[in-house]
Amino acid sequence: MRLIKKVGEWVDRRLQLATTLRETMQHPVPRQTASWAYVFGSAALTVFMLQLVTGILLALVYVPSAAEAWSSLQTLNHHVALGWFIRALHGWGSNFMVAIVLIHMVQVFLFGAYKFPRELTWMVGILLLLLTLGMAFTGQVLRFDQDAYWGLGIGASISSRIPILGPWIVNLMLGGPIIAGPTLSRFFALHVFVIPGSLIAFVGLHLLLVLKLGINDWPMPGRIVRRATYSREYHDLTRKDGVPFVPGAVAKDLFFSGFILLCIAACAVYFGPFGPSGQPDPTIIQTAPRPDYFFLWLYAVLSLLPPSMETPALLIGPVIALAVLLALPFFAGEGEKSWKRRPIAVLTILLVAVALGTFTHLAGYAPWSPVMDAWSGEPIPARYLKGCTALARQGALVFQAKQCHNCHALGGVGGQRGPQLDRVAVELTEDQLIRQVIQGGGNMPAYGKNLSPFETTALVAFLETLHPTGQAPARDASRTVESPSRP
Amino acid sequence: MTESDGLSRRRMLMKAGLLFNAAIGAILAVPIVRYILSPVTRERKPGYESWLSLGPLTQFPQGQTRLATYRNPVVNPADGETANIPCWVRNVDGEKFQVFAINCAHLGCPVRWFPQSSLFMCPCHGGVYYADGSRASGPPERGLFQYRFRLEKGNLLIDAGKMPTTGSPTASLTNITLGRRPCA
Numbered sequence: 001m002r003l004i005k006k007v008g009e010w011v012d013r014r015l016q017l018a019t020t021l022r023e024t025m026q027h028p029v030p031r032q033t034a035s036w037a038y039v040f041g042s043a044a045l046t047v048f049m050l051q052l053v054t055g056i057l058l059a060l061v062y063v064p065s066a067a068e069a070w071s072s073l074q075t076l077n078h079h080v081a082l083g084w085f086i087r088a089l090h091g092w093g094s095n096f097m098v099a100i101v102l103i104h105m106v107q108v109f110l111f112g113a114y115k116f117p118r119e120l121t122w123m124v125g126i127l128l129l130l131l132t133l134g135m136a137f138t139g140q141v142l143r144f145d146q147d148a149y150w151g152l153g154i155g156a157s158i159s160s161r162i163p164i165l166g167p168w169i170v171n172l173m174l175g176g177p178i179i180a181g182p183t184l185s186r187f188f189a190l191h192v193f194v195i196p197g198s199l200i201a202f203v204g205l206h207l208l209l210v211l212k213l214g215i216n217d218w219p220m221p222g223r224i225v226r227r228a229t230y231s232r233e234y235h236d237l238t239r240k241d242g243v244p245f246v247p248g249a250v251a252k253d254l255f256f257s258g259f260i261l262l263c264i265a266a267c268a269v270y271f272g273p274f275g276p277s278g279q280p281d282p283t284i285i286q287t288a289p290r291p292d293y294f295f296l297w298l299y300a301v302l303s304l305l306p307p308s309m310e311t312p313a314l315l316i317g318p319v320i321a322l323a324v325l326l327a328l329p330f331f332a333g334e335g336e337k338s339w340k341r342r343p344i345a346v347l348t349i350l351l352v353a354v355a356l357g358t359f360t361h362l363a364g365y366a367p368w369s370p371v372m373d374a375w376s377g378e379p380i381p382a383r384y385l386k387g388c389t390a391l392a393r394q395g396a397l398v399f400q401a402k403q404c405h406n407c408h409a410l411g412g413v414g415g416q417r418g419p420q421l422d423r424v425a426v427e428l429t430e431d432q433l434i435r436q437v438i439q440g441g442g443n444m445p446a447y448g449k450n451l452s453p454f455e456t457t458a459l460v461a462f463l464e465t466l467h468p469t470g471q472a473p474a475r476d477a478s479r480t481v482e483s484p485s486r487p
Numbered sequence: 488m489t490e491s492d493g494l495s496r497r498r499m500l501m502k503a504g505l506l507f508n509a510a511i512g513a514i515l516a517v518p519i520v521r522y523i524l525s526p527v528t529r530e531r532k533p534g535y536e537s538w539l540s541l542g543p544l545t546q547f548p549q550g551q552t553r554l555a556t557y558r559n560p561v562v563n564p565a566d567g568e569t570a571n572i573p574c575w576v577r578n579v580d581g582e583k584f585q586v587f588a589i590n591c592a593h594l595g596c597p598v599r600w601f602p603q604s605s606l607f608m609c610p611c612h613g614g615v616y617y618a619d620g621s622r623a624s625g626p627p628e629r630g631l632f633q634y635r636f637r638l639e640k641g642n643l644l645i646d647a648g649k650m651p652t653t654g655s656p657t658a659s660l661t662n663i664t665l666g667r668r669p670c671a
Contacts, residue, residue, distance in 0.1 A: 067567025
């Protein structure tokens with residue numbers, strides 16, 4: 001012990017940081033901020049450090065070459081002792097990091113921490129969120145599999161829609177005319193040098209700002225932030241009702257960070273690493289690319305927006321969102337901090353959370369995508385064919401063979417792109433069915449050229465059998481009206 | 488010489504030093520920017536897009552649509568399999584062909600051909616195209632991208648080398664041209 005103390009003193013005589021460090025650690029913070037609500041920022045920092053360590057460990061084996069990245073991931077998963085575990089830690093760490101950064105942001109927003117004088121802290125925080133999402137996307141690319149390959153294609157397609165500069169940006173992003181070697185190399189450079197370097201710098205700035213301005217006081221309804229008086233009020237609060245940061249406030253941070261690390265490790269052990277899925281060979285087209293979970297909502301939005309809205313929404317939406325977030329502390333820099341007196345803030349959070357949650361949930365089963373192998377892999381349940389005429393059975397064959405099942409579900413199996421057809425005979429008359437099949441419409445292709453008259457007749461005969469028992473199929477009333485000329 | 492004179496001289500020297508560094512920085516910036524922009528500037532050179540053979544015509548029976556692959560003309564040693572690019576070849580009547588890019592005109596996912604229903608379907612966001620590449624349904628705003636092609640000594644050649652995207656100039660070049668040979 002005495003030796004350690006001596007070495008410490010020797011170092012500090014030269015470094016002269018001990019006093020500053022001690023003062024920083026023991027600076028008083030408002031007593032109420034020693035709360036479980038204030039643990040997310042430090043947890044994000046802890047997970048970031050885990051990502052740095054596991055990232056470096058992965059870089060020991062990973063080969064950032066389009067030709068070899070995928071097999072080096074296989075090596076990590078199967079041939080390097082515990083390589084799978086480090087990959088799983090890094091993958092789950094990234095999921096947790098995105099989640100914790102978002103929770104931290106919500107907490108800070110609801111507690112009014114972006115108000116005077118912490119505007120810059122908030123703005124740096126927005127930048128940190130963007131950098132974190134940048135890490136998530138580039139990281140998904142480094143897991144160089146089919147999803148990464150086609151995900152890059154989607155990224156390029158979106159970038160190409162930027163007016164005038166689009167094609168240039170695509171070339172810069174891909175490092176060439178196609179997704180290939182240079183693409184992975186530049187995403188590697190972004191993921192391991194550019195973005196983490198910026199993250200370290202801006203996390204440092206973020207922390208420095210927290211230290212300089214003091215941790216946000218617990219919002220009290222009625223305690224109004226005013227530029228003229230806030231700093232004095234905060235100073236009084238920490239003097240009268242403050243605790244030293246260490247050990248007063250840091251204990252809960254430590255426990256929560258440890259708990260999060262434990263959760264990441266547990267997920268890593270239980271669920272294992274993410275992928276890689278199939279090898280990044282573009283000639284293997286039997287694939288249905290899906291983004292990682294933090295971009296699933298975007299996948300849903302891109303599927304559900306009307307086509308004409310898509311490009312404006314993609315290009316203008318993020319700019320507006322970013323501008324609003326950055327401008328927030330300037331148009332709401334003073335006033336009430338407590339969420340109990342800020343109903344619009346709470347409603348905004350709820351709205352955004354419900355929207356993101358719904359889109360993510362929808363993207364989990366992607367009802368807008370055709371089920372590409374339903375026609376060959378998911379037969380029509382036998383009960384739909386019992387007692388059918390030969391013609392209707394022939395129609396059922398047409399239904400399978402012509403890939404109708406890829407978009408239309410029967411008995412809960414098949415695609416959900418189009419409506420489920422279990423009661424279609426009740427909803428459409430025979431004529432309407434024929435018209436719909438031949439001409440399409442309402443987001444259905446026209447099958448007129450692809451079906452012979454016999455196939456159409458058979459298919460419609462089968463569709464006519466699809467009605468609940470005891471409920472007659474829809475009939476065109478005009479067919480049964482008696483001709484007025486008859487007496 | 489007064490003290491303030493000396494100070495102003497030092498300040499002058501410092502400013503000159505800053506200016507010197509700024510000038511060197513500007514000179515260095517030229518090659519750096521040139522290096523960063525190389526994926527863009529390389530495009531102007533010949534050989535970037537070139538005529539590639541998809542193989543003998545016998546591989547593409549009349550009235551059918553078949554998958555073909557080619558090796559991208561600009562290749563790096565590290566490309567591996569990623570430089571093998573697939574495309575769909577439709578032999579309309581033995582003379583007229585259509586060569587479609589694999590990438591959906593919506594966001595670039597790989598479209599799949601279903602000969603039974605004569606449709607291309609995209610697994611991502613549900614874009615569907617007819618046999619001639621025109622849009623049938625779903626989010627795409629246009630038909631499939633097409634490569635220019637020509638027939639030479641019994642081989643099918645296409646003009647390729649760049650991933651087609653909605654905003655790229657090649658996209659407008661290769662717009663759906665029905666009933667007209669895209670390349671004369």
